[in-house]
Amino acid sequence: MARTTRAVADRAGEGRDIVSAGAAATGAALWRALEHGLDRLCGASVNPTRHLGALATLMLWVLLISGAWLYAVFDTSVSGAYQSVARLAAAPHAPGGMLRSLHRYATDAFVLLTLAHVLREAAFGRWRHFRRHTWLTGTAVLPFATVAAIGGFWLNWDALGRFSAAATAEWLDALPLFALPLSRNFLLDEAVSDRLFSLFVFIHVGASLLLLFGLWFHLQRLARPALWPPRALSLSTLASLCALAWVAPVTSQPAGSLAEVPGSIAFDWIVLFIHPLMYASSPAWAWLFALVTLGVLVVLPFTSTAPAPAAAVVAPDQCNGCRRCFDDCPFAAITMTRHPDPRRGRELAVVDARACAACGVCAGACPSSTPFRRATPLTSGVDLPDASVDALRVALDAGLAAQGGAAPRVVFACRYGADTQALAGTDSVVLPLVCAGQLPPSFVEYALRAGAARVWITSCREGGCEFRLGVRWTRARLAGTREPHLRGGVSRDRIRLLAAERGEEALLAAALRAEDEHV
Amino acid sequence: MSEGLALPPRAAPIGWTRWLGQLILYGAFALFIGVFSQWPSYRHLPPDGALIKLSLVHSGKPRGACRERSAEELASLPPNMRAPVVCPRERSPVTVELDIDGQAVVRASAPPSGLSRDGASALYVRVPVTAGERRLAVRLNDDATLTEFPYRLERRVRLVPGQVLVIDFDAERGGITLQ
Numbered sequence: 001m002a003r004t005t006r007a008v009a010d011r012a013g014e015g016r017d018i019v020s021a022g023a024a025a026t027g028a029a030l031w032r033a034l035e036h037g038l039d040r041l042c043g044a045s046v047n048p049t050r051h052l053g054a055l056a057t058l059m060l061w062v063l064l065i066s067g068a069w070l071y072a073v074f075d076t077s078v079s080g081a082y083q084s085v086a087r088l089a090a091a092p093h094a095p096g097g098m099l100r101s102l103h104r105y106a107t108d109a110f111v112l113l114t115l116a117h118v119l120r121e122a123a124f125g126r127w128r129h130f131r132r133h134t135w136l137t138g139t140a141v142l143p144f145a146t147v148a149a150i151g152g153f154w155l156n157w158d159a160l161g162r163f164s165a166a167a168t169a170e171w172l173d174a175l176p177l178f179a180l181p182l183s184r185n186f187l188l189d190e191a192v193s194d195r196l197f198s199l200f201v202f203i204h205v206g207a208s209l210l211l212l213f214g215l216w217f218h219l220q221r222l223a224r225p226a227l228w229p230p231r232a233l234s235l236s237t238l239a240s241l242c243a244l245a246w247v248a249p250v251t252s253q254p255a256g257s258l259a260e261v262p263g264s265i266a267f268d269w270i271v272l273f274i275h276p277l278m279y280a281s282s283p284a285w286a287w288l289f290a291l292v293t294l295g296v297l298v299v300l301p302f303t304s305t306a307p308a309p310a311a312a313v314v315a316p317d318q319c320n321g322c323r324r325c326f327d328d329c330p331f332a333a334i335t336m337t338r339h340p341d342p343r344r345g346r347e348l349a350v351v352d353a354r355a356c357a358a359c360g361v362c363a364g365a366c367p368s369s370t371p372f373r374r375a376t377p378l379t380s381g382v383d384l385p386d387a388s389v390d391a392l393r394v395a396l397d398a399g400l401a402a403q404g405g406a407a408p409r410v411v412f413a414c415r416y417g418a419d420t421q422a423l424a425g426t427d428s429v430v431l432p433l434v435c436a437g438q439l440p441p442s443f444v445e446y447a448l449r450a451g452a453a454r455v456w457i458t459s460c461r462e463g464g465c466e467f468r469l470g471v472r473w474t475r476a477r478l479a480g481t482r483e484p485h486l487r488g489g490v491s492r493d494r495i496r497l498l499a500a501e502r503g504e505e506a507l508l509a510a511a512l513r514a515e516d517e518h519v
Numbered sequence: 520m521s522e523g524l525a526l527p528p529r530a531a532p533i534g535w536t537r538w539l540g541q542l543i544l545y546g547a548f549a550l551f552i553g554v555f556s557q558w559p560s561y562r563h564l565p566p567d568g569a570l571i572k573l574s575l576v577h578s579g580k581p582r583g584a585c586r587e588r589s590a591e592e593l594a595s596l597p598p599n600m601r602a603p604v605v606c607p608r609e610r611s612p613v614t615v616e617l618d619i620d621g622q623a624v625v626r627a628s629a630p631p632s633g634l635s636r637d638g639a640s641a642l643y644v645r646v647p648v649t650a651g652e653r654r655l656a657v658r659l660n661d662d663a664t665l666t667e668f669p670y671r672l673e674r675r676v677r678l679v680p681g682q683v684l685v686i687d688f689d690a691e692r693g694g695i696t697l698q
Contacts, residue, residue: 041540048544108552163563173643179632180576181643187574187685188698240545241552248553260681261570267561270552276561 027123032503035464044499046233050463052117054226058234059110060212062241066103067208069096074155076201077194081157082255092249101245107149108270109241114145118297124466129308130331130357132301133221139297141214148207149271154200159256160265160272162186165200166258167275174283189258221355223332224469310385311356314349316340318368319381321347324483325362328437330468331355334362334382349382359467360384360438364474367484369440371396387434392443399429400451407453409515412439414459416466418500422509426516436460436497437470441477441486444495454494454515458508461499471499564647569678571617571646573625573657575688578639579611580662611663613640617686618656619648650680657686657695670694 031049038047048055073096075084088096118138121127127135154165169182185191219225228234256262267276278286316339326334326349333355339348349362362382363369369380371393378390396410408427413420414436423430429452433439436459444455457474465471476482478497486495496515500507564570585606593601610631617625625644632638640661654675658668670688672695678684685698 038544041537041544043537048548104556105549105552108556109548112552170643170645179638180641181574183572183643184574184576184641187572187687236541236545237548240549244549244553250556259683261564261568261683263566263681264560264562266557267559268556269559270555279563 024123024125028125029503031120031123032501036501036503039461044461044463046230046236047463048229048233048237049116049120050461051226051229051233052113052120054229055233055237056110056113056117057215057227058229058237059106059113060215062102062106062238063110063208066099066106067205069099070103071201071205076197078157078192078197081155081197082252085156085158086252089249089251092251093246097249098242098245101248101250102241103152104250104268105241105244107152108268109237110145111149111270114142118142122300127301128304128306130221130333130355133355134218135301136298137214137218137220139294141211141218142294142297144207144211144214148204148211150274151200151204151207153268153272155204156252157197157255158253159262160253160267162256162258163262163265164272164275167278171274171278171283171286174287186258192258221331221333222468223330309358311353311358312351312360312362312382312384314351314382315379316348317344318366318379319345319348320367321345321349322367323347323349324365324367325349325382328361328365328469328473330359330361330437330470331357333357351382357467358384358386359435359470360387360433361435361467361470361473363389364435364438364440364470364477365484366440370442370484371440371446372442384434384438387438389440389443392431392433393446395431396429396443396447397450399431400447403427403429403451405451407451409454409456410447410452411456411458412436412443414457414466414470416502417458417460418502418505418508420458420508422505422512426512435465435467435470436474437465437467439474441484444478444486445490448490448494452494454496456496456498458498458500460501464501564681565649567650567680569648569650569680569682569684571619571648571655571678571684571686573615573617573627573644573646573686574642575613575615575629575659575686576639576641577613577659577661577688577690579613579631580664581607582609582611582663583607608635608637610637610640611661613642614660614668615642616656616658616668617644617646619646620654621656648678650678650682652677655686655697659688659695672697 035047035049038049042048044050070088073084073088075081085100088094088100091097092101121135121138150164150168154161154168166183166186169186172178173181173183185196229237253262253265269276274286274290277289311333319339321336321339322345323336326336333352335350335352336347337350339345351362360383363380363384366381366383369378369383369389371378371389378388378393380389383389399410400408406427408429409423411420411423411428411430413430413432415432415434417436420430420432436457439457444457447455457478459471459474460466462471462475473482475497477484478486478495480486480488496511498508498511500511583606585604587604588602593603612628612630614628615625616623616627624646627642627644629640629642630636631640652675655673657672659670660668662669674697676684676697687696687698688694689696
């Protein structure tokens, strides 16, 4: 009997709408193709494209450490600034010279990684609903990053620094903000004073601190934000930058003078591209480019017309305040408060609907989500209104009953993972989940006891989980290292956790063939 | 991890092909940064180019003449405000013209700053030119009541490639200056 049962209200269609709409689907498919290619090269867990935000943060740490050291030896005067940096450049392989080169290259890497991070999140449409706060606060730090990066070049006060400072002043003068043109500060060398140089330092350091402060806001709605990439990835990235600093140390350009335009200068196109863009067009066009880019990023979250998925709901009479949902929520959408009924528990979970991703990870963590309870309907302490654990149990029971006594394969399928179409025509009961983390481990035992021959859980890859921590928690719960855990008596060789993302349907089909051959 | 559970490994074992692949990946990343942080070099002006920066900050003359208040007018004012002479606050815009080799290059009028239009006028214009000998004629008018330019400077200058010539205004140094 070859039948596939889809009894739970299938939200995969809704999911397809989200990821398949027009350009967003193309962008997501292209990015996934890139990620899957690099998965084969590096392994998914240390694939750099899955850790772009963390890698950018790593670069920030490098910049802070190297910057603090550079500031200690930096002479903040017009006459001494160039010399103090040139002394470092004179010994490029000494610690000071290496740190100076690292500081520059980490800046470039930070800009590139941040840009890639924005592109990735945009490609996956991660600006809507519960992600709006994170998207907007991330956008808000981009100007600070730009100012800090460009301002760093002025401190060297070589030909490139002078050019950049004068070009930036001309760019700012296009705005009707200043009574007197800033460019007058860079007409002649005599016009530049130590006081102005202190302002450069203030801008560079101040914008960097504002960037850090902005990042604090950016991470507020993320539980366990990835501030460090995996160790192997961190070491590889740092090693590649150190190798670059060793092979091609950054050198100062001639000191030059404001009384002359530098001829051909080695130019950092990654950070300073706005200057040639401005001179190739006009300051107004350069502002238009910058403001439109920023404006698109700001407006994007408000363009979505898709309704927000219904947030998780707490049932106070089922919540004993165990805090598992609070611990597991990937978006810090759950807080704990005093339970109104002390007989039920000391604390009660409270869901912030604006921050809730409706991923169901909380339902997967709730001890009252066990299908072995006799209550009908099965009411969990915290659950999704549109995809409840009760509906999951009903669908599982119906699916197994429809097999007419045969022992099928039960597949709990993350709807953001590989399309389970390959399972059509097999003895499989496919039960879609919003996220693999939505599955209480007790459902695996329940399915096996109820007659399933095998249980599969298909998910995104770690680092590619649509809801950040769903795969991690699922793995830990099944391995028995996180509550609620799969009981020890359950036969592990009948369970399979398969990480196959959208676009990796071949992986799913291959796993299916392999198991069929084995059986 | 419990025995028998078919969980995917956290990281696949790294064979030499993966080492090589990663070496290429990180090498390409470093190479991209190394190259585009200093190449291609940028030349702001053509090799035979020079730059003239016309920049000034100067307060124009008051737009109207001062006048004496009449006795009736003074009597109508509070005692502490009975200044016998009253002058309009608004200043004239500063009009500047720059001709290079007889060609009009800049015709600009800088309005006075401030809400009451009583602040200094400021102007900044950059004019890229070809290096060589140039005949400059600069005219400046800071009085709206005049039709002529009270400040004039005509000078033949030799600009070398890459030179920045600053045209400024300093009343204490005689008006229009070249630096």
